[in-house]
Amino acid sequence: MSKPSSGKRLIDALTDHPVDRPPFWFMRQAGRYLPEYRKVRAQVGDFLELCYTPSAAAEVTLQPIRRYGMDAAILFADILLIPDALGQKLEYREGEGPVLEPIRTAAGIAALKPDAIHERLSPVYETVDRVAGALPDGTALIGFAGSPWTVASYMVEGHGSKEFQETRLWAMRDPQAFGALIDVLTEATTEYLGRQIEAGAHAVQLFDSWSGVLSEDQFGRWCTGPTRTIVGRLKRRYPGVPVIGFPRGAGAKTAEYAAATGIDGVAIDTSMPPRWAARALQTTVAVQGNLDPLAVVVGGRAMEDQARDILESLSNGPFIFNLGHGIVPQTPPEHVAALSDLIRNWQSS
Numbered sequence: 524m525s526k527p528s529s530g531k532r533l534i535d536a537l538t539d540h541p542v543d544r545p546p547f548w549f550m551r552q553a554g555r556y557l558p559e560y561r562k563v564r565a566q567v568g569d570f571l572e573l574c575y576t577p578s579a580a581a582e583v584t585l586q587p588i589r590r591y592g593m594d595a596a597i598l599f600a601d602i603l604l605i606p607d608a609l610g611q612k613l614e615y616r617e618g619e620g621p622v623l624e625p626i627r628t629a630a631g632i633a634a635l636k637p638d639a640i641h642e643r644l645s646p647v648y649e650t651v652d653r654v655a656g657a658l659p660d661g662t663a664l665i666g667f668a669g670s671p672w673t674v675a676s677y678m679v680e681g682h683g684s685k686e687f688q689e690t691r692l693w694a695m696r697d698p699q700a701f702g703a704l705i706d707v708l709t710e711a712t713t714e715y716l717g718r719q720i721e722a723g724a725h726a727v728q729l730f731d732s733w734s735g736v737l738s739e740d741q742f743g744r745w746c747t748g749p750t751r752t753i754v755g756r757l758k759r760r761y762p763g764v765p766v767i768g769f770p771r772g773a774g775a776k777t778a779e780y781a782a783a784t785g786i787d788g789v790a791i792d793t794s795m796p797p798r799w800a801a802r803a804l805q806t807t808v809a810v811q812g813n814l815d816p817l818a819v820v821v822g823g824r825a826m827e828d829q830a831r832d833i834l835e836s837l838s839n840g841p842f843i844f845n846l847g848h849g850i851v852p853q854t855p856p857e858h859v860a861a862l863s864d865l866i867r868n869w870q871s872s
């Protein structure tokens with residue numbers, strides 16, 4: 524006999540339970556495309572301040588759930604809160620994105636303060652607690668963090684980048700020194716996610732947004748390896764809490780990543796063929812994805828046809844409907860409503 528349902532579609536899909544329809548949520552479902560987000564953001568002012576103000580962060584986490592009734596809320600925070608909590612100087616500049624004081628030496632790594640992170644991060648745990656208490660019963664709360672490689676990329680470059688050359692050069696020239704940074708992040712990320720789970724997160728996602736710049740051997744060392752360590756430690760402490768990994772841009776390496784890390788679900792980006800994912804990934808893990816966020820900007824038939832094709836391709840196995848990357852600011856909110864209705868009403872033909 525199958526185990527009883529968790530009462531949450533998202534968790535059922537991640538734990539081998541049958542679901543009446545695919546659960547859905549959207550990366551960056553809270554954010555600038557929503558007028559009610561822009562209002563809170565303008566009131567609070569600074570983006571980091573918004574992340575560290577539990578009442579406001581909980582409010583913006585819940586906004587998309589009220590509008591669209593997704594099967595999961597995702598904690599409102601950012602992957603760069605970890606470097607901030609470790610003591611690296613961080614600011615978000617309007618129109619430019621995050622700017623950090625780059626770390627490129629062993630001394631820079633040694634100056635980080637891993638013992639102090641929870642002090643700075645405690646408002647995030649309070650946000651989790653508030654949201655968990657406010658969500659409808661069937662709606663899951665997803666906690667998250669960036670993966671060590673992706674977070675390290677920002678810490679070393681000092682800003683976003685297309686190629687992350689400084690980081691890749693350091694990782695290849697002096698894997699020992701760079702590895703010390705990855706170790707600090709692996710430890711901090713495990714503890715951070717653990718606290719989110721204890722505060723009420725029902726599942727967690729690791730965002731490895733820049734894993735796609737790595738060759739196979741570097742990918743194994745800096746993405747799959749640390750992810751396996753984090754997942755292993757979390758599973759020992761919180762065996763029932765599913766972990767989703769998002770190795771964006773990993774292409775065919777995703778199969779090895781899914782098999783080797785111990786994750787329960789893998790998020791795939793827009794470039795991945797859904798039918799390939801069904802064959803190569805769904806036999807091992809649940810698959811999450813992967814509508815082009817720009818299809819939601821366009822809306823109408825273009826969006827609906829692509830969404831139906833993904834549903835047809837992946838609904839025979841464990842599946843969570845999502846986008847291949849985050850919702851972009853110019854997305855019309857009514858297109859998100861139409862997409863949510865399409866998924867809710869979808870039936871396999």
Ligand code: CP3
Nearest residue numbers: 550551552553554570597598599600601602620621730732
């Ligand atoms: O709704 C959600 O998905 C939850 C909140 C969330 C944010 N960032 C809020 C945010 C999540 C899960 C993230 C993850 C994140 N942050 C990633 C991984 C996913 C991805 O996009 O690849 C990365 C790389 C970051 C780092 C980051 N944060 C950048 C590069 C930027 C600037 C670019 C931008 O979109 O402005 C941010 C800022 C940020 N994080 C915003 C939001 C809503 C925009 C802030 C604002 O001006 O209001």
